[in-house]
Amino acid sequence: MKSLKIVPKDAFDSFVRSLAEDGEVVAPVAREPGQYVYDSVSDASALEDEDYIPTLNPPKKYFMPAEEVLFKFTGKGAPTHSGVEVETEAQAEAEEEIVLLGVRPCDVAAIRLTDQAFEDTYEDEHYLNRRDAATIIAMNCQELCDEHAFCAAMGSLKVEAGYDLLLTDLGDAWAVAAGTEKGEQLLQQIPGARDADAAAQKKLQDLTDQQEENFENVKDRLDFPAEDLPEILGEAEDHPAWQEFGDECMGCGRCNLVCPTCFCFDVLDEVDLGLEEGERKRQWDGCTLLEFAMVAGGENFREDRDERLRHRFYRKAKYLPERYDGDMYCTGCGRCIRTCLVDIDPAEVFNTVAEKPGGEAS
Amino acid sequence: MTKAAEQQGSVYVPEPATIVDKKRMTEEETWYDLRLDSGEQLDHDPGQFVEVSVFGVGEAPISISSPPSKEDGFELCIRHVGNVTNAIKKLGMGDKVGIRGPFGTGFDPDAVVGKDILFVAGGLGLVPLRSLIWTVLERREDYERVIIFYGTRSPATILYEDELKQWENDPTVEYHGTVDMADDTWKGNVGVVTTLFSRVDLDPDNTVAFICGPDIMFRFVVQETEKVGIPDDMTFLSMERRMKCGIGKCGHCQEGSVYICREGPCFSYEQIKAL
Structure with missing residues (x-):
């Protein structure tokens, strides 16, 4: 049984302050109005920001930085010349502990999805070491952040796993639920935490009901249940709308960069000027970029923008779900829509290709 | 997935290996004999690939061309077309490269015992098939007919010429070669590889086809195997994609719901049709 405690807000704030004294705590903070980033905080005030919308970059950056060293090598002489001796030194070591505070359910869902991909068969210790060093204190959304998010339609409004602690705002206190053993231990350390009494339980239930109501119309952003997407896309490969969306798409890769479930990467070597x-x-890397599927010799398996755009949507809602037990690799966080130069909206794309070209539902 | 189970440290750090022999095969391709510095064998299946590193330049996926039975080290035949493969061109005997792998799913010689085996190779496609061809020839009595079709652009681009002669002279092998464009020295067939299908009678009920070559060749060869009546689940292909990490993470080689580097590069045509 997962523990649930009630923590008065001032006690929780003290708790966060003590965490921030011992190590790094990051939370979504506004750089300017409407522009949120995960950054270091020293208290819990970031949780009270009523204007929150998803951060420009998802918390993925803490586990998979935009650029990282996989290993270093030393060699005498230019690497492409004869006689070079090379020694390699792996760079994945134990990481500094970090607390991610106020992670919203859409991002908690995304973290679980990237965990799954990096754990699959060949463990990627670069990602997983950082992940192990992170504590996720998540926070439920009571209201929709903005018109772009469609989390409820993608099933990521409510999360069952992927967090250590999950907060629900009761007004003057937080309901704090543990999701892992690490969370259970942390919960024991919070001063002033008390068991949830009947009144608190009732309030939580009311909030859940209210949340259900608040997000009811968000579910309608998709014209069908999200779990039908693999099948719908299976029928829609030749849909003429792909060409239309592809003509709009600039192939700039911004959607890939801000996506919490995009984890594709490119690998490159850099040497110092002394070549030692x-x-x-x-x-x-981003699958909407031109070179993504190009092989040596110049053949490109997805040369056109519409093919690359389609690939991106298929990967999110068909290819990876088929690989990972039906899990949708789109959480509906809306980041790609907010950043897109031509307003391509996945929900709209999915709805469009789900209809037969004549306009009749398939 | 024994390699994964044995995993220690970063999956991205290559093992050092030494070039012990090399031979220029054509204008564009060189053959290499390599040894892992650890003294270990690769322990690969025919059709699998390795990621070859030139430190400071990068990594490229290369099919293993020697059969698993080769006792010391392994062989690669590399076409010098990209940054990494052009850097390899400059390396000589005794030089070091990095190796990760073997990766991917290869061909299974045990699954086709008792069959007539048809190999169809186009150009560099002979390289991954060579590993399987030698594996089949080593246990020749396990199979019925062995038929090899090999097509190249021109006589100058033919790979493994000595071995092709060996197969030509082997009474247990039906070898047929062709070139797209002949020159004065060429006495053999002229035409694309599919023209060779008219030269042999194939038993659709007992033939299994292994095909490797450029994507465009696949399309035409598969039309021929379908015409003969070889079932799709008895037709196997090896696919080329940008297999950057080799372990199903980086996303570049995704094709439908599979990663070519994990579930491939060798597939049955039945699997490929579903992608």
């Missing part, structure tokens, strides 16, 4: 030391790095 070098690093192999990985960087975020």
Whole structure:
């Protein structure tokens, strides 16, 4: 049985302050109005920001930085010349502990999805070491953040896993639920935490009901249940709308960069000017970029923008769900819509290709 | 997935290996004999690939061309077309490269025992098939007919010429070669590889086809195997994609719901049709 405690807000704030004294605590903070980023905080005040919309970059950056060194190598002489001896040194070591505070359910869902991909068969210790060093204190959304989010339609408004602690705002206190063993231990350390009494339980239930009501119309952003997407896309490969969306798309890759479930990367080597030391790095990559599926010799397996755009949507809602037990790799956070130069909206794309070209539902 | 189970440290750090022999095969391709510095064998299946590193330049996926039975090290035949493969061109005997792998799903010679085996290779497509061809020939009595079709652009781009002669002279192998464009020295067939299908009678009920070559060749060869009546689940292909990480993470080689580097590069045509 997962523990649930009630913590008065001032006690929780003290708790966060003590966490921030011992190590790094990050939370979504407004850089300017409407522009949120995860950044260091020293207290819990970021949780009280009523204007919150999802951060420009998702918390993914803490587990998979935009660029990171996979290993270093040293060699005497230019690497492409004869006689070079190379020694490699892996860079994935234990990471500094970090607390992510106020992670919204859409991002909690995304973290679980990227965990799953990096754990699959060949464990990616670069990602997983950082992930192990992170504590996720999530926070429920009581109201829709903005018109772009469609989390409720993608099933990521409510999360069952992926957090250590989950907060629900009771007004003068937080309801704090533990999701992991780590969360249970943390919960024991919060001063002033008390068991949830009948009144608190009732309030939580009311909030849940209210949340259900607040997000009812968000579910309608998709014309069908999200779990039908793999099948719908299976029928829609040749839909003429792909060409239309592809003509709009600039192929700029911004949607990939801000997506909490995009984890594709490119790998490159860099050497110092003396050609003796070098690093192999990985960087975020994006499947909507022209070179993404190009092989040596110049053949490109997705040369046109519409093919690449379609690939992106298929990967989110068909290819990866088929690989990972039906899990949708789109959380409906809306970041790609907010950043898109031509307002491509996944929900609209999915609804459009679900209809037969004549306009009749398929 | 024994390699994954044995995983220690970062999956992205290659093992050092040494070039012990090399031979220029054509204008564009060089053959390499390599040894892992650890002294370990690769322990690969025919059709699998490795990621080859030139430190400071990068990594490229390369099919293993030697059969698993080769006792010391392994062989690669590399076409010098990209940054990494052009850097490899400059390396000589005794030089070091990095190796990760073997990766992917290869061809299974045990699954086709008792069959007539048809190999169809186009150009560099001979390289992954060579590993399987030698595996099949080593246990020749396990199979019925062995038929090899090999097509290249021109006589100058033919790979493994000595071995092709060996197969030509082997009474248990039906070898047929062709070139798209002949020159004065060429006495053999002229035409694309599909023209060779008219030269042999194939038993659709007992033939299994292994095909490797450029994507465009697949399309035409598969039309021929379908015409003969070889079932789609008895037709196997090896696919080329941008297999950057080799372990199903980086996303570049995704094709439908599979990663070519994990579930492939070898597939049955039945699997490919579903992608």
